[in-house]
Amino acid sequence: MDADDASFxxxxxxxxxxxxxxxxxxxETVERLxxxxxxxxxxxxxxxxxxxxxxTTTAEPTPEELAGRPEVLAELRAVxxxxxxxxxxxxxxxxxxxxWAGLAAVALVGAxxxxxxxxxxxxxxxxxxxxxxxxILGAAGGDLGSATPTRPDPQAAPDASSxxxxxxxxxxxxxxxTGSTVPGSSPKGAGPVAEPNRERLCKAYLASQDKDxxxxxxxxxxxxxxxxxxxxxxxxAYCNGTQPGHPESRDEKQQPPGGQEQGQGGPSPGNxxxxxQG
Amino acid sequence: MIxxxxxxxxxxxxxxxxxxxxxxxxxxxxxxLRYFIVAAPAAAEDLASETWLAVVRxxxxxxxNEPAFRAWFFTIARHEVLDWRRRAARRPTEDVPVxxxxxxxxxxxxxxxxxxxxxxxxALAVVATLPADQAEAVVLRVVAGLDVDRVAAIMDxxxxxxxxxxxxxxxxxxxxxxxxxxxxGMV
Numbered sequence: 001m002d003a004d005d006a007s008f009x010x011x012x013x014x015x016x017x018x019x020x021x022x023x024x025x026x027x028e029t030v031e032r033l034x035x036x037x038x039x040x041x042x043x044x045x046x047x048x049x050x051x052x053x054x055x056t057t058t059a060e061p062t063p064e065e066l067a068g069r070p071e072v073l074a075e076l077r078a079v080x081x082x083x084x085x086x087x088x089x090x091x092x093x094x095x096x097x098x099x100w101a102g103l104a105a106v107a108l109v110g111a112x113x114x115x116x117x118x119x120x121x122x123x124x125x126x127x128x129x130x131x132x133x134x135x136i137l138g139a140a141g142g143d144l145g146s147a148t149p150t151r152p153d154p155q156a157a158p159d160a161s162s163x164x165x166x167x168x169x170x171x172x173x174x175x176x177x178t179g180s181t182v183p184g185s186s187p188k189g190a191g192p193v194a195e196p197n198r199e200r201l202c203k204a205y206l207a208s209q210d211k212d213x214x215x216x217x218x219x220x221x222x223x224x225x226x227x228x229x230x231x232x233x234x235x236x237a238y239c240n241g242t243q244p245g246h247p248e249s250r251d252e253k254q255q256p257p258g259g260q261e262q263g264q265g266g267p268s269p270g271n272x273x274x275x276x277q278g
Numbered sequence: 279m280i281x282x283x284x285x286x287x288x289x290x291x292x293x294x295x296x297x298x299x300x301x302x303x304x305x306x307x308x309x310x311l312r313y314f315i316v317a318a319p320a321a322a323e324d325l326a327s328e329t330w331l332a333v334v335r336x337x338x339x340x341x342x343n344e345p346a347f348r349a350w351f352f353t354i355a356r357h358e359v360l361d362w363r364r365r366a367a368r369r370p371t372e373d374v375p376v377x378x379x380x381x382x383x384x385x386x387x388x389x390x391x392x393x394x395x396x397x398x399x400x401a402l403a404v405v406a407t408l409p410a411d412q413a414e415a416v417v418l419r420v421v422a423g424l425d426v427d428r429v430a431a432i433m434d435x436x437x438x439x440x441x442x443x444x445x446x447x448x449x450x451x452x453x454x455x456x457x458x459x460x461x462x463g464m465v
Contacts, residue, residue, distance in 0.1 A: 238336070
């Protein structure tokens with residue numbers, strides 16, 4: 001793998017560059033840096049700013065980041081209505097995905113653009129971190145003008161319980177009772193694929209996701225699967241249900257066959273074991 | 279993390295309990311958005327929406343504990359990124375930002391410049407300057423809070439590779455920030 005190869009370059013460099021030696025890290029320290037579990041007195045030399053930077057990436061959420069919920073709740077309501085009613089009532093149509101996404105994007109881009117630096121000043125980063133960040137931000141600054149929002153104020157976001165009011169922001173009329181989608185299996189109302197077939201398609205799909213070892217999926221089959229799932233991007237979620245039997249580790253089923261030969265895994269520094277958080 | 283109540287929260291959310299769903303949202307939406315800001319900055323908000331739609335529709339099919347749920351959640355998120363990259367590749371005429379630096383806050387705001395701290399978004403922008411694999415591995419470890427094995431599964435790499443990527447990513451960040459210190463020292 002390229003990453004492994006590149007690690008040799010790192011090692012070579014560490015022999016010649018004293019600075020690189022200075023920055024050497026052992027695997028446990030890496031883990032503790034990543035999990036934020038390193039008191040500042042124990043942060044290795046050269047990494048104080050990295051630790052501060054990482055801490056900032058996990059700062060408390062800003063209101064802007066949490067702003068898009070009403071739209072997602074509308075979808076949740078539409079999806080779960082039949083469940084709550086305990087009937088097989090037809091699921092309400094959902095607003096088209098693009099329209100919905102556009103709406104959320106407008107709200108969030110606006111919120112983030114206006115609030116990004118001003119609001120989320122969490123943690124006092126050392127000056128060098130700030131400088132790097134500013135130089136990056138400065139470099140990107142030119143693109144920003146046109147994107148600046150006429151944004152809906154997240155605080156004023158309409159009460160999600162009245163779908164119509166969501167229209168004030170741009171779009172989705174919420175759940176309209178005109179759909180014909182069957183709950184669960186086929187979000188978009190495209191013909192659901194019969195179970196065994198679905199399983200087979202999903203299997204092929206998951207296998208095809210393995211870049212290194214995967215077998216390319218037949219294009220027609222992919223189309224069929226995408227249609228059944230309600231879009232390419234929903235395939236993972238759609239396929240999540242196809243391999244019953246090991247519920248606790250279902251997420252790991254996302255890993256395609258062939259991606260698991262771990263034996264030849266890492267280069268020298270971490271022989272296996274340690275990983276952090278649970 | 280939601281903790282011991284997770285399974286009750288998840289179940290309630292699956293049946294449309296909005297308060298329960300709100301807890302999932304507060305826990306995961308900021309992490310999701312921050313992941314996308316690094317992995318697909320030009321489409322972060324859009325992809326976050328797409329991910330939640332897929333998650334909401336798949337909720338009743340998910341079985342598992344909280345770490346598994348989080349991994350499932352970010353597996354969907356990463357597929358959104360891959361789909362987005364595919365779509366972008368299919369439309370070569372469209373302006374596809376590669377650097378990952380669009381959509382950041384304007385730099386010249388005097389108020390912001392006067393501030394001592396740095397925003398989360400700006401910190402993510404620094405992480406995003408890493409090579410894509412390294413940046414993604416670091417963010418999935420730190421921001422998504424996933425362990426090596428889960429990140430490896432999500433990125434479709436071996437755990438050892440993920441370790442190398444994060445290690446190199448941290449080191450590169452230290453080099454970059456350290457170089458900045460030296461430059462400042464000389465000025």
